[in-house]
Amino acid sequence: MxxxxxxxxxxxxxxxxxxxxxxxxxxxxxxxxxxxxxxxxxxxxxxxxxxxxxPAVAKAIAQQAEILVTCPGIFYNDQRGVLMQRLVQLSPPGLNRVFLCNSGAESTEAAIKLARASTGRTGLVSAMRGFHGRTLGSLSATFKYRDAFEPLLPGCTFVPLNNIEKLDNAVDDTTAAVILEIIQGEGGVRPAEARYLAAARRF
Ligand SMILES: Cc1ncc(COP(=O)(O)O)c(C=O)c1O
Known part of the structure; x- marks a missing residue:
């Protein structure tokens, strides 16, 4: 047994x-x-x-652990700078700054806060069956797992994936961000269509 x-x-x-x-x-x-x-x-x-x-990753982790194990964001660190530079090089043009996070949920939180701060709006539009994390903010943009934690962030609406008309109707002048997975994972491995993502970017 x-x-x-x-x-x-x-x-x-x-x-x-x-x-x-x-x-x-x-x-x-x-x-x-x-x-x-x-x-x-x-x-x-x-x-x-x-x-x-x-082996390359294991070696890099072991080498760094012998030099310095952590460095708070209030100080600069050479290796963190190298990582950020590499991430920017791999990112589409125009994405020139990096915010390092500990988890996917934390990156969703950061995205929601950046969207709110830069637009002055609070609305979020996301997809039915979408998953963006389990913290209170990221859960607000997530379709499931919400019931025990309501009320979550106000102004969150859900639209069916790949329906451009419904997305168009949901986005208005209160919308801070549209948040989507390119391929829904928790929702059952459901890809967003290229034309839908292009439309979302336009809105
Ligand atoms: C699309 C998406 N966003 C956010 C998360 C949350 O990531 P984490 O579990 O690292 O907080 C996940 C996790 O599966 C995810 O698939």
Whole structure:
């Protein structure tokens, strides 16, 4: 019989678990504590998209850990500057500044705050079945998981993905931002159409 993981005793259980105890990974492969092998089709929910235990990444982490383990944003740091420069080089033209976050939800929070501060408006339009995180702000733009936490941010509306007319009707002069996934993940791997994304950008 599989032993109950220690984590099951101590973790505050906020996610439905799959009952699998992942012990290690190599590239796209994973192994559980009993040695069963899996293919990680989710790349660690997108975090391990260069592969698990990638030797170049492991070496860079180990080297940096011997020099400096953390540096608050109130100080400059050479390595953080190198990372930011690389991110800007990889980004579309016009995206010249970087705000580093600890999670996807935190990046959604930052996007909502930037949109509010730069437009002076508060409305958010997002897609039905969309997922943008579980903090209160990002949950406000998320279609599910809301009920226990209402009221969330006011002025959030949801439209069906890929319906340009409904999106056009929802965007008005109170809208600070339209927030969309290029491919909905939690919503069931549903791609946004290119013409829909082009229309969203126009609005
Ligand atoms: C599109 C999208 N936005 C935000 C998040 C939240 O990311 P995190 O779990 O790192 O807070 C996720 C997580 O799956 C996501 O898929």
């Amino acid at each position: 599989t032993p109950t993981p220690l984590e099951a005793q101590y973790a505050l259980e906020v996610y439905p678990r799959r009952g699998i105890d992942i012990a290690r990974g190599q590239g796209a492969q994973l192994w559980d504590s009993e040695g069963n092998e899996y293919l990680d089709c989710a790349a660690g929910v997108g975090v391990a998209n260069v592969g698990h235990s990638n």
